[in-house]
Amino acid sequence: MEQVIATQQLSKRYGNVYRVKQVNLTVQEGEIYGFLGPNGAGKSTTLKMILGLVRPTEGKVTVFGKDLDSNRRQILAQTGALIESPSFYGHLTGLENMRVVQRLRDVPDQNVKEALSIVRLDKAKDKRVDQYSLGMKQRLGIAMALVSFPKLLILDEPTNGLDPAGIGEIRELIKSLPQRYEMTVLISSHLLSEIEQIATSVGIIHEGEMLFQGSLEQLQNRSRPAIKIKTGNNPMAQHMLLRQGYAPVQDGEFLALEGLRDEQAAEINRLLVTNDIDVLRIEEHKKNLESIFLDMTGKESSL
Structure with missing residues (x-):
């Protein structure tokens, strides 16, 4: 490519x-x-x-x-583009606004018809743009960007x-x-x-x-999966695993350990059971894309 x-x-x-x-x-x-x-x-x-x-x-x-x-x-x-808010002549209809772009782009009538159809404005094309909803104006802006295909x-x-x-x-x-x-x-x-x-x-x-x-x-793949373990005595389990060279971190009701191989998870389970610590739950957690995005930007994605 x-x-x-x-x-x-x-x-x-x-x-x-x-x-x-x-x-x-x-x-x-x-x-x-x-x-x-x-x-x-x-x-x-x-x-x-x-x-x-x-x-x-x-x-x-x-x-x-x-x-x-x-x-x-x-x-x-x-190139076609829609940057920030689309601009229109409010006193003209959607079709008339498209005709302006058609002349600038020097494209045939069929392009105008198809672009309006693609954004589903063909039935509202004869309505004045200042009577359009915000969503209709946005779709008209996309049609104007598409008109030259x-x-x-x-x-x-x-x-x-x-x-x-x-x-x-x-x-x-x-x-x-x-x-x-x-x-x-x-x-x-x-x-x-x-x-x-x-x-x-x-x-x-x-x-x-x-x-x-x-x-x-x-x-x-930038997210490292974590194994989360819930035990009958998390403080004791954390202390014992630290002595064995692991790095468990308290995460609510769980102990979280990153980057474990399957055999290490199995070894931790055996260690806990051997030391009379009840293992109530073992789960694998991997961050979804939104969590990775928020971690990278430090901001809410919906702001």
């Missing part, structure tokens, strides 16, 4: 404060790349630099193998304002784009629960710095 987007040491500084610092982001052709981070982490600023809407303080952006600075017009002709689609928090049914529709739409239209999709979100259902790769940014980049499986 070819690289569609590559940034090298991409940075943006306002005064003495870095909003984005030395980000190396790589998106491969045909991927759905989930760009994750709490609100204010630097996601939108990074996407704006990739589109040439914000000039980097340092670093370089390459799209479709071409330098953005010298090939911006050619790159944007093959670009090779690269960049969506910044595309499910904002959508109800659960609308979120599900947009999720299924995004999942279908690479195969149906041979698109590469870069989608940002602060909700891991959304990204993990559609993304093939993820990048996690926090306070302007990239903390992780790779597959969801690689992210899951």
Whole structure:
């Protein structure tokens, strides 16, 4: 697969404060790349630099193998984007707003019809946009980004304002784009629960710095499974295991031990029983992706 987007040491500084610092982001052709981070982490600023809407303080952006600075017009002709809140002419209908973008993009009527159908606005296309709900406006913004059926689609928090049914529709739409239209999709979100259902790769940014980049499986592998043991006398069990070279940590009603092999877990069980300490329960715990994400960012994913 070819690289569609590559940034090298991409940075943006306002005064003495870095909003984005030395980000190396790589998106491969045909991927759905989930760009994750709490609100204010630097996601939108990074996407704006990739589109040439914000000039980097340092670093370089390459799209479709071409330098953005010298090939911006050619790159944007093959790119669709929805950054932050979509902008419309409120006194025009949804279809009339789409016609404006159609003229700018120089695409046929069929593209407009198909894009409105994809986001399920075909029945509301003749309604004035200032009468649209927030969710309808968001879907219209996605339709405007799709109207040229670009090779690269960049969506910044595309499910904002959508109800659960609308979120599900947009999720299924995004999942279908690479195969149906041979698109590469870069989608940002602060909700891991959304990204993990559609993304093939993820990048996690926090306070302007990239903390992780790779597959969801690689992210899951960052969590070391823990064996949790509940005994009839946890203080005595903890003291005995410490003397045997283990490192149990009190975790509620359990003792937690990380990185144990199966034979070590079996040995601990024998030790406890041999020393007349009742073993009430042994469980394996592995952090889910959301817990890993929260540990990395130190923030609630829903903020």
